[in-house]
Amino acid sequence: MHTYKCKWFLEELNEYLDDTADAELRQRIEQHIHECPNCWVVFDSTKKTLAVYKGMEAQNVPADVEQRLLKVLQQKLKPNHDEIR
Amino acid sequence: MSTPSETAFDELALVNRARSGDMRAFSDLVTRYDRKIFRLARHITQSDEDAEDVLQETFLKSFQHLGEFQGNSKFYTWIVRIAVNESLMKLRKRKTDRTVSIDESIDTGEETMVREIAAWDEDPEQRYSREELGEILGKAVDSLRPAFRTVFVLRDIEDLSTEETAAALSLSIPAVKSRLLRARLQLREKLTRFFKRKGDDVFAYL
Numbered sequence: 026m027h028t029y030k031c032k033w034f035l036e037e038l039n040e041y042l043d044d045t046a047d048a049e050l051r052q053r054i055e056q057h058i059h060e061c062p063n064c065w066v067v068f069d070s071t072k073k074t075l076a077v078y079k080g081m082e083a084q085n086v087p088a089d090v091e092q093r094l095l096k097v098l099q100q101k102l103k104p105n106h107d108e109i110r
Numbered sequence: 111m112s113t114p115s116e117t118a119f120d121e122l123a124l125v126n127r128a129r130s131g132d133m134r135a136f137s138d139l140v141t142r143y144d145r146k147i148f149r150l151a152r153h154i155t156q157s158d159e160d161a162e163d164v165l166q167e168t169f170l171k172s173f174q175h176l177g178e179f180q181g182n183s184k185f186y187t188w189i190v191r192i193a194v195n196e197s198l199m200k201l202r203k204r205k206t207d208r209t210v211s212i213d214e215s216i217d218t219g220e221e222t223m224v225r226e227i228a229a230w231d232e233d234p235e236q237r238y239s240r241e242e243l244g245e246i247l248g249k250a251v252d253s254l255r256p257a258f259r260t261v262f263v264l265r266d267i268e269d270l271s272t273e274e275t276a277a278a279l280s281l282s283i284p285a286v287k288s289r290l291l292r293a294r295l296q297l298r299e300k301l302t303r304f305f306k307r308k309g310d311d312v313f314a315y316l
Contacts, residue, residue, distance in 0.1 A: 030262060034290075035224070035291075035295075036296075038291065038294075039287060039290060039291050039294070042294075043239070045305070054140065061222050063227050066227050066228065066230075067224055067227070067295075067298070069230065070227065070228075070230045070298050070301075070302060070305070071294055071298045072296065073230050073234055073305065074297050074298045074301055075266055075294065077234065077235050077243070077247060077301075077305075078247060078251075078266050078267055079266070079267075079269075080235065080299075081192070081243075081244065081247055081267070084149070084244070086144050086148045086165070090143060090162050090165070091141070093166075094140070094144060094162075094165055094166055094169065095137065095140070097170070098136070098137075098140065098166075098169055098170065098173070099133070100250050101135075101170055102133065102136070102170070102173055110258050
């Protein structure tokens with residue numbers, strides 16, 4: 026993780042992961058991770074980090090939280106509703 | 111991210127109905143997004159109680175200000191901005207920790223550190239139950255500084271674009287990008303302990 030190239034790679038890592046790198050940059054990054062095992066590990070584990078978070082579904086709002094939300098909205102917004110009518 | 115689709119048109123119709131006082135249309139919008147808003151608020155505030163307040167405030171305010179919704183952004187992006195502001199206000203109110211401000215200047219001169227270099231399993235999450243995984247991932251995010259955590263949550267959990275995240279947090283695009291990189295690398299580092307390939311220590315649990 027100390028060479029100039031590795032530092033450059035880290036700066037460009039997001040572009041590569043987010044698929045916003047142009048063809049030339051992509052190719053240079055791919056060449057580097059092919060040659061540098063440490064950077065390959067950083068790339069691969071960061072990619073997997075994003076994948077595990079993307080796979081994490083929003084848990085349901087606890088039922089009582091949703092009920093209270095709808096109740097509060099009903100109570101507080103009802104008068105507005107009547108005014109509009 | 112998505113071009114105007116049927117859902118977007120549906121949604122605009124719902125918003126218009128809600129705007130004219132149709133509470134059922136508004137309830138539809140609420141139940142469509144309340145889980146995501148609650149999760150977002152819980153990630154930023156790290157408190158169930160604060161997240162519930164944020165959830166209620168967000169939908170109250172969104173209803174009261176529906177007239178200001180332009181329809182040129184997604185309804186979801188619009189309420190995310192409200193929810194982020196409410197969440198940050200909660201954080202600031204606590205004031206127990208000097209580092210809670212999202213506006214804090216980040217020392218960008220600091221090197222992005224990579225200390226842990228260990229290859230991960232092919233499907234690292236398989237090793238854990240859904241519950242365990244949720245806890246590992248949640249704790250790792252919670253341990254990030256708020257300035258990094260908020261950007262990561264919006265970009266990589268809630269799937270907002272860089273531009274939308276910048277707008278929601280009133281940050282520049284380069285600031286979003288640099289915080290996101292730090293957040294991702296720090297999480298990678300924190301998670302390595304759980305997800306690295308098991309080799310010689312495969313029997314360690316015995």
